[in-house]
Amino acid sequence: MTLASTLAAVSGPPSPGPADFNLPAIALGVTKPMVLVVLSAVVIFVVYRAMSRPAAVVPGRLQFAGELSYDFVKGIARDNIGGQEYKKYLPYLFATFLFILLNNLYGIIPFLQFPTMSRFGFPVALAGLAWVIYNVAGIMKHGFFGYLKHTTVPGGTSGPILIIMVPLEFFSNILVRPFTLALRLFATMFAGHLLIVLFSLGAQYLIFNSGNALYIVPGILSFVAGIAISFLDMLIMFLQAYVFTLLSAMYIGGAIADEH
Numbered sequence: 001m002t003l004a005s006t007l008a009a010v011s012g013p014p015s016p017g018p019a020d021f022n023l024p025a026i027a028l029g030v031t032k033p034m035v036l037v038v039l040s041a042v043v044i045f046v047v048y049r050a051m052s053r054p055a056a057v058v059p060g061r062l063q064f065a066g067e068l069s070y071d072f073v074k075g076i077a078r079d080n081i082g083g084q085e086y087k088k089y090l091p092y093l094f095a096t097f098l099f100i101l102l103n104n105l106y107g108i109i110p111f112l113q114f115p116t117m118s119r120f121g122f123p124v125a126l127a128g129l130a131w132v133i134y135n136v137a138g139i140m141k142h143g144f145f146g147y148l149k150h151t152t153v154p155g156g157t158s159g160p161i162l163i164i165m166v167p168l169e170f171f172s173n174i175l176v177r178p179f180t181l182a183l184r185l186f187a188t189m190f191a192g193h194l195l196i197v198l199f200s201l202g203a204q205y206l207i208f209n210s211g212n213a214l215y216i217v218p219g220i221l222s223f224v225a226g227i228a229i230s231f232l233d234m235l236i237m238f239l240q241a242y243v244f245t246l247l248s249a250m251y252i253g254g255a256i257a258d259e260h
Contacts, residue, residue: 021118021190033116040102040116044095073097073245080249081256089252092133096126097245100185104237107193108230115237118189120182127182130248135174138255151255173254181247188240192233199226 023032051066059067073094077086100117107115117123138147152169199222206219
């Protein structure tokens with residue numbers, strides 16, 4: 001056996017990594033994540049249009065499912081923005097929740113199997129939109145300089161300590177928030193998909209390509225572990241959509257609050 005064949009025999013399956021997320025263009029520079037993002041908007045519109053069309057006093061199953069999801073996000077908005085102000089931001093929060101959730105769930109849907117939020121540009125765009133909305137909301141409520149004071153000067157704080165607190169509050173509330181929103185969503189979707197790819201490739205190699213019958217059992221275990229991780233990832237997909245929506249509502253509520 002040559003050195004090359006020996007290395008090939010022990011090298012194992014190809015190691016998954018960031019390159020697995022750089023999908024080739026389908027046509028004219030259009031990639032699979034781009035198609036999935038557009039598809040999600042179409043699916044959400046069509047499904048919720050169908051859910052809302054009956055508008056019956058006693059809802060059917062489809063209408064009930066739509067109202068249940070709407071009430072879920074409505075509770076998030078009402079609890080964190082409060083008053084009647086939450087109604088202005090409810091459509092944005094509802095659309096954000098559905099959009100993130102569906103794009104996350106793509107990662108476990110057969111044949112699609114790619115969470116678009118694992119591409120950093122999409123979470124960045126959503127976090128940037130949230131940043132613009134809550135800052136504009138605060139400026140409209142308090143005025144530019146009033147909002148700047150509102151968001152950088154902690155209530156009840158005065159004296160020399162403000163020399164330290166004001167830059168920290170500005171850095172935390174104005175600069176860091178969109179990065180943490182984007183990074184949290186991206187990192188969890190990236191890591192979850194990478195784990196599923198790892199166990200899937202490992203199972204395929206151990207069962208079909210290892211050339212050793214003794215590896216079939218660990219291959220099956222790897223396959224089962226991949227399925228278990230998929231169910232766990234499904235929960236995380238929902239939680240990340242919830243957390244992003246919750247934090248967006250909290251930031252809006254904090255921006256328009258009368259007291260810091």
